Amino acid sequence: MRIRIKDGLYLTMDEQNLYASGDLLIEDDRIIQVGGQAPEDWQADETISGKGKLFMPGLVNTHGHTPMSLLRGYADDLALQVWLEDHMWPMEAKYTEQDVRYGSLLSIVEMIKGGTTTFVDMYDHTEVIAAAVEESGMRAVLTRGVIGLCSKEEQQAKLQHAVNFAKEWHGKADGRITTMLSPHAPYTCPPDYIEQFVEASRDLNLPIHTHMSETIKEVEQNVKDYGARPVEHLLKLGVFDRPCLLAHAVHLTDEEISILAEYDVRVSHNPGSNLKLASGIARVPELLRAGVKVSLGTDSSASNNNLDMFEEIRLAALLHKGVTYDPTVVPALTALRMGTIAGAESIWLDEVGLLKPGCKADIIAIDIDQPHMIPHTDLVSHIVYSASQHDVTDVWVDGRQLLKNRALTTLDEEQIRWEAARCFERLNG
Amino acid sequence: MRIRIKDGLYLTMDEQNLYASGDLLIEDDRIIQVGGQAPEDWQADETISGKGKLFMPGLVNTHGHTPMSLLRGYADDLALQVWLEDHMWPMEAKYTEQDVRYGSLLSIVEMIKGGTTTFVDMYDHTEVIAAAVEESGMRAVLTRGVIGLCSKEEQQAKLQHAVNFAKEWHGKADGRITTMLSPHAPYTCPPDYIEQFVEASRDLNLPIHTHMSETIKEVEQNVKDYGARPVEHLLKLGVFDRPCLLAHAVHLTDEEISILAEYDVRVSHNPGSNLKLASGIARVPELLRAGVKVSLGTDSSASNNNLDMFEEIRLAALLHKGVTYDPTVVPALTALRMGTIAGAESIWLDEVGLLKPGCKADIIAIDIDQPHMIPHTDLVSHIVYSASQHDVTDVWVDGRQLLKNRALTTLDEEQIRWEAARCFERLNG
Structure with a gap:
């Protein structure tokens, strides 16, 4: 499975290249490129627009x-x-x-x-x-x-x-x-x-x-x-x-x-x-x-x-x-x-926590076109001092998308909320 | 203008009756009833479902x-x-x-x-x-x-x-x-x-x-x-x-x-x-x-x-x-x-900050059917220890709805974000 994020802005957490922009390429569970242009012969199975988003490590x-x-x-x-x-x-x-x-x-x-x-x-x-x-x-x-x-x-x-x-x-x-x-x-x-x-x-x-x-x-x-x-x-x-x-x-x-x-x-x-x-x-x-x-x-x-x-x-x-x-x-x-x-x-995981070729594709997207993220003076500042969990729109782990435009792909949120509420009622009964 | 919120749960901030449920009635700029049933002859211009929401003072x-x-x-x-x-x-x-x-x-x-x-x-x-x-x-x-x-x-x-x-x-x-x-x-x-x-x-x-x-x-x-x-x-x-x-x-x-x-x-x-x-x-x-x-x-x-x-x-x-x-x-x-x-x-405003008949209708609605609000053990605890600005779905001030299902009714958010970003660019130029 090959995924291409196009026109994205990347906060890599790699201090040598803290930001990158352009394409991010995922092949199966790994990141193979961060920023710049995809090679001409590289075919994506899925292409995702990165516009208005900041991508960073999960x-x-x-x-x-x-x-x-x-x-x-x-x-x-x-x-x-x-x-x-x-x-x-x-x-x-x-x-x-x-x-x-x-x-x-x-x-x-x-x-x-x-x-x-x-x-x-x-x-x-x-x-x-x-x-x-x-x-x-x-x-x-x-x-x-x-x-x-x-x-x-x-x-x-x-x-x-x-x-x-x-x-x-x-x-x-x-x-x-x-x-x-x-x-x-x-x-x-x-x-x-x-x-x-x-x-x-x-x-x-x-x-x-x-x-x-x-x-x-x-x-x-x-x-x-x-x-x-x-x-x-x-x-x-x-x-x-x-x-x-x-x-x-x-x-x-x-x-x-x-x-x-x-x-x-x-x-x-x-x-x-x-x-x-x-x-x-x-x-x-x-x-x-x-x-x-x-x-x-x-x-x-x-x-x-x-x-x-x-x-x-x-x-x-x-x-x-x-x-x-x-x-x-x-x-x-x-x-x-x-x-x-x-x-x-x-926790002795050396392939996650940053966006870098060879790393696991554990990536999140943040909606930065929101009032509390404007103006785009310093996005690290915004993520630390202004953002919250509710600003996350998309999540990939091991190259698999678990959250797509704020909706879960692997779990049934409504059913889990319902069951969890019932569990508490029984415990408290 | 008469608004009826139906089947709502109300965190009034009135410590004598901290919670109420049922109807909340607004007439023009004021709250006229919190909880219980609307009088039979009371006609609303607008009726809003309160299901899944917690209403509280702005x-x-x-x-x-x-x-x-x-x-x-x-x-x-x-x-x-x-x-x-x-x-x-x-x-x-x-x-x-x-x-x-x-x-x-x-x-x-x-x-x-x-x-x-x-x-x-x-x-x-x-x-x-x-x-x-x-x-x-x-x-x-x-x-x-x-x-x-x-x-x-x-x-x-x-x-x-x-x-x-x-x-x-x-x-x-x-x-x-x-x-x-x-x-x-x-x-x-x-x-x-x-x-x-x-x-x-x-x-x-x-x-x-x-x-x-x-x-x-x-x-x-x-x-x-x-x-x-x-x-x-x-x-x-x-x-x-x-x-x-x-x-x-x-x-x-x-x-x-x-x-x-x-x-x-x-x-x-x-x-x-x-x-x-x-x-x-x-x-x-x-x-x-x-x-x-x-x-x-x-x-x-x-x-x-x-x-x-x-x-x-x-x-x-x-x-x-x-x-x-x-x-x-x-x-x-x-x-x-x-x-x-x-x-x-x-700030010497004696008609806002709580939901009570006679008070100004400055009211907000919170989506409590979200993972970080489950189970519904203690909603005051959830509002204080778990909620954020992103949980607000609706806002009324002086009886007028300013936010409806997370969208502004009086201001053009996108234009304001755009203008604010331009302002900073000029200041920083």
Whole structure:
């Protein structure tokens, strides 16, 4: 299948050639040319007009829990532990596979429509989520999140499930699905149990993804329980000897930042969720200065409460300026990198997150002929400071069009919205 | 003209009856019934289906500079004074009436489409802006912002213009336009000049609107120049003896907050702009606790960079949680009040900002059958934490429909976008 986008403007995220214009050519799952003219003998199966659109790499959401969309707005304005233990966990304990399926599909629908082409998901019933990803055409990095506050037998069963899932689904759906291993957090997994995940991660040659230092309370508890802050604790357990992606990492000392940089640990910054749960504001300028790879995640729509990655990009660009009184920290392009190419690199995907010949054709189109995008002074600025998920008109993943003029091609949006609403009614009944 | 909305769901913002459902009836410019059934003998000229929509009061944007939309994205990631003095002011000095017209129309188009029905505007060439407001059908509180760093003669000419404009346009456009008087800021207007505005405000019986304590630098300079922080300074000059709306008020001491509460001074919180210009984060929880009326403003789209009031509402709800580590500060409903009823009260409009019989029919409709609004757990939560300007489908101001199924009825959007783009090209040429 050969697709030609004609007369388009491309924000490539390749800093050597940030913009290009003219033709973009796709052959099967890959971009083969960005900008200029198609070779004379090159025949497209489909030609698409690029007029009035800005094309850019699809957004990469590096932390979330898609099935939790069923709990959007179910409990707000509460502290993390109360919200989690008294509201989220009791409802999630009631989840059936049907709930996981429609919760994750509802999130996938929102993400595709909003220009996210790759997402990380940590949850249970991961086979159900993987099937939804496969069906949808999206790209995802999936991991069975494991809470180890249970008997040894249960722990072993959960670890085994996590390992089996990771082994079975890694590379599936034409390579669109990859996997990781996830002890949920240092405060929900005993040390020896975390070590078993490290070992499994080595055996399977897969990365580790875990929550860390989201709240002050959790850091203090870690010091109390294990005599060390979470970074030192995970370091001792060997977690950072493995490729590792941390979600949140809000509360860090200078020394902890140095350790993360030294071990090339990646951080998924979740500004919206951290604000909403009053967890605090991560030290992103310091992390970036230390050379830590920082990407962006929405977290679940129960703590966000949408999956609009443009909002996370904007928050990443705005928030740290306001807190540091320095308008030059996290410039627009840096924030946009966090939502695209740095996101891809953070999850060990080296062929997405930019528009370049040879890369996977994960591309989104933005309608820039709208009042909030006029005048066309600086389109990076507009994407970061003015755009939203609703500006996305078209989405391709692996060269396949998943959104066409704002309509989904692989999923039945109306049916999914209906089923998701019914699932919540049953859970809440 | 009689309009009946049928089978609607209404978020009234009247805390005694936050929700209503059934019919909403409009007669000319006013709401005459919210919820229940229309009287049997009541004949509508137009009946509108409310299915799948949430109707709520139009949003109230209490601080901005509409013509600056032409400079959206022109200069970002700079400190306020550099941004203002080296980038904005030189460009604005070149503004013709044509630029003011299309800059303000571009903002008006964005605001109507985004569900804002009333806005405050402080700028020059205010007659041109007033004409645009009149034409558009929106409601606005307009004020000629005056910078007094000039000769006495120029000062007098500017003051005279401000007074003439305020006198002439107050109550115009069927009462949709009201006016205020605006010395730009304590750091741009000498004390005796500010006193002349106080006098004029008394003579005309109109409120004062000014910028105050946006940056730390400006507060320090005020102490240096006048031996007092801005609140004490303006208090001494008699500004707070008049009805007064302050924009920003980011840097306040406890004592200053008490004074603002005592004198019933209203504050327009501009979280997006304050973050972007690295001005800091206003002490909104303390202001609210002290009983100060706090509303929300976008500021101009040169420092925001859009005019999406849903974003400001969301930032107001999120930001202060993250900074204080308290998830209960600025709950969703409080933030929504700031963007609606408290906004209206802050600018002395007592007939807008809520859906209630007798109020002006300033109403917006939100499409709640979208993935990011499902399930319908808590619609206040969804509006605050998930919605955006792009979810607005219909807008009425003074009973007249300005947006119908996302299309403008009074303005030519395409022509305005085109003219605004040309204006910027000329300014930048």
